[in-house]
Amino acid sequence: MDPINAEERAIVDTVREFVDKEVRPQVRDMEHVNIYPEAFIEQMKRMGVYGLAIPEPYGDLAVSTPCYALVTAQLARGWMSLAGAMGGHTVVAKLLRDYGTVAQRERYLPRMATGELRATMALTEPGGGSDLQAMRTHARRDGDDYVINGAKTWITNARRSGLVALLCKTDPAADPPHKGISILLVERDTPGYTISKDLPKLGYKGVESCELSFDDARVPNEALLGTEEGKGFAQMMRGLEIGRIQVASRALGVARAAFDDTLRYSQERESFGQPIWQHQS
Structure with missing residues (x-):
């Protein structure tokens, strides 16, 4: 069938x-x-x-x-x-x-x-690999915005994506750690968001894999996926x-x-x- x-x-x-x-x-x-x-x-x-x-x-x-x-x-x-x-x-x-x-x-x-x-997701961090709960990229509330700091690496399609679903910590003190993780929707023209370089690869050519930097990148509170912080890991x-x-x-x-x-x-x-x-x- x-x-x-x-x-x-x-x-x-x-x-x-x-x-x-x-x-x-x-x-x-x-x-x-x-x-x-x-x-x-x-x-x-x-x-x-x-x-x-x-x-x-x-x-x-x-x-x-x-x-x-x-x-x-x-x-x-x-x-x-x-x-x-x-x-x-x-x-x-x-x-x-x-x-x-x-x-x-x-x-x-x-x-x-x-x-x-086009959109992509950003999970992996330098030195962090797939241990997502140990991530260092974080976002803090500042009035009507989130301010993001940190870095991601090996992000496929990042240079040509207009939207990034960024996994980051919004409550670094949460216990267990995964309850402090959220997803923020970051658009390409966000101030403080930089695609720093394309990474060399042995294979899987043609599409780019990049490093991303967030240096006081500011997004509105409405960029939080959904309506509740701490749900990003799930x-x-x-x-x-x-x-x-x-x-x-x-x-x-x-x-x-x-x-x-x-x-x-x-x-x-x-x-x-x-x-x-x-x-x-």
Whole structure:
């Protein structure tokens, strides 16, 4: 039984065709020279990829989780960087959908659904790795604002995202620590917010991974995701559920590409007068 309906199957087939006709013929050269895939991203926007997790009334192409996983796998089959370019965006969309205020949803989700506004999440810190409760980035209330100080690192798509879902401490004295963690929605033009540099990588080229700095960055109190401080850790863990599915789907797509290329090579390459696949050990 097909886990997706006919309309969703058509979406997956459209992405498959895009990958085969547009991505795979160019991806080797683009990966080697680390070119940002601007044209591919624009095509993904037109296909509705950035709105796959955004339901009506904010978007018009929301799909089931199995369909989302299959689309991700197809993109990764062509170039994992394309799947990575929409992964964090989807997590932020889910956070806004599940926990955002009406005003936050209306401000961000319609533009995120079209890809006009791209979003990412900022969790990892220098020296902190995945120990999120030990984070040092913090925000204190100052009248009608939060003032943020700290740094994040290895943030994918940060330079081209207009919105960052920032995990930070709003109550450093909370016990247990996770009860003092909140998510703030930081827009790109926020004073005091700086994308300091792109980090070099062995692979996963094309999309950027950056260091972020917050030096008395000031956002309004309305930037708090939802209405209550101290819920950020639980919110992010819930949002990362779709992120984990997305990462697993990327692996599936890369594995499929490796299998297909290996099979084709074994059928085309000959040695000792016959295709190499016939040389059984």
